[in-house]
Amino acid sequence: MTTRTNIGVSIRSASKRYGDMVALNAITLDVEPGEFVSLLGPSGSGKTTLLGILGGFVQPSSGSVWSGERDITYMPPHKRDIGIVFQSYALFPHMTVGENVAFPLRARRLPKAGWPAKVAEALAMVELSGYQDRRISQLSGGQRQRVALARAIVFEPRLILMDEPLSALDKQLRESMQLELRRLHKKLGATIIYVTHDQREALTMSDRVAILRKGNLVQIGTPSQLYDHPADSFVASFIGESTLLPVTRVDSNRVEFGTLTLRSARPLPVGEALLLALQTEKLLIDDGSRDASVNRIPCRVTEVVYQGESLKVFVKMADSTVISLRQPNHHAARMQIPAVGEQMMMILDPEDTIIVPKSNDPAASPSSH
Known part of the structure; x- marks a missing residue:
């Protein structure tokens, strides 16, 4: 499986207001093709709002979203060529593993003859070969998370968005899956934007980390840059101890x-x-x-x-x-x-x-x- 990585994604002066409440304040962020960027911040920082704008689920009050040279600000989610992994996994319990993974192929009306090979390849990428006929109820939490990943990558998207996908797992499994996601990212070469409130998780997995606070982008940099050169007291207190x-x-x-x-x-x-x-x-x-x-x-x-x-x-x-x-x-x-x-x-x-x-x-x- 070779994910297309020739197009990055860019947020340009994106703001989101709900009446007088500002959820996101003029955020500008460029993500390079193949980069793993985490959006990190406490509750209320605006990171999920920003992810929603990237995915097309939230319309910005101002600003724009670009995929390469294409303005996709008002493009609906299903036309953005984006894979998404939700916190809840959002798997269909009445479908088998294979049917869940094939769902994006069906939604995009891709030729049915190619589904089995694409599903098998996606499951192999997440080390679930042979699980096509299992029911979701038969899977552990970690296996369900892998199925959600397989479903997100099966149609070879340009961009993968992840909204705290590991938060429901226990500590040991969560740390194991962090390393699995790093491995998968390197294998796919995919562009990934990952939302988390866990600073250790962000430092472990990311090429760069964007720190948000109250709708503002406070600092963005590599894990070592943030840890050793915090921009202000908020970053210093939030990263590390x-x-x-x-x-x-x-x-x-x-x-x-x-x-x-x-x-x-x-x-x-x-x-x-x-x-x-x-x-x-x-x-x-x-x-x-x-x-x-x-x-x-x-x-x-x-x-x-x-x-x-x-x-x-x-x-x-x-x-x-x-x-x-x-x-x-x-x-x-x-x-x-x-x-x-x-x-x-x-x-x-x-x-x-x-x-x-x-x-x-x-x-x-x-x-x-």
Whole structure:
């Protein structure tokens, strides 16, 4: 199966209003052919509204949608050559697996003689060969999700839209299916736009991630760009596990943090409302092996929480702020952790010292998720 990937998709200044409520505010987004882009944000951020506009299920109040050089803004969904995987899978319980997968071929009135080969190929792509005659009621949640994927790709669409397709699965199966979707994406070369509220899922699967908040596109970039170079305090708090604390800019690479001066290896933003993003996994316990170039923050251990593969260490700083750092759960790392109540020194490398401007609260008040 070779999905056509010579045409990307572009959203140009798309807005959606419901009366005085703004669900989407002048979003512009270009997705390259064959790219996997996730729309990430909390409830009410506008990500499903944006997906609906792409799919033709929602008409924008202004702006346009383009597929390559074609304006498809007002084209109905069934003419857009788009495969869709819904959160609920939307499978027909009275049909067999094969009949479900063949449904898009029937709807598009493709020659019936070619259906069996296309259905078998699509099922093979999702590793369900031989399941054509099974009933939907006989399938597990993961298998149903694969059938929904097969149905979305069977007619070789230009674009595949996915609306939180893994949210109903348990954690272990969900993580397994994330890797399966990555594998399938590479095999198909398809353009995929994926909606999720799970930041780890977005980082795991995507070429780029678009972060939305209250109908606004806050930042778009590769997972590493978002994680290591957040645009503002909202992105820093939403991606990863961070504590945000106010700091004062001293010069282009130093800030005052209480009585401490911390150095950052990256140019600092200019402004009065600046925040230090202390990422849990980038804080280290000082074992005396690092030189004077690193930032050192004194603190006292208040609690150690066992979390299986890691230990979360809560510490209190001089101003009584409590933050946390994460230690891997192996003997050498456990031995570094002081006892509760003891003083210790945290290390923060200048390369990991992230200073962000405080995010502005967008004026939009979205009514949709």
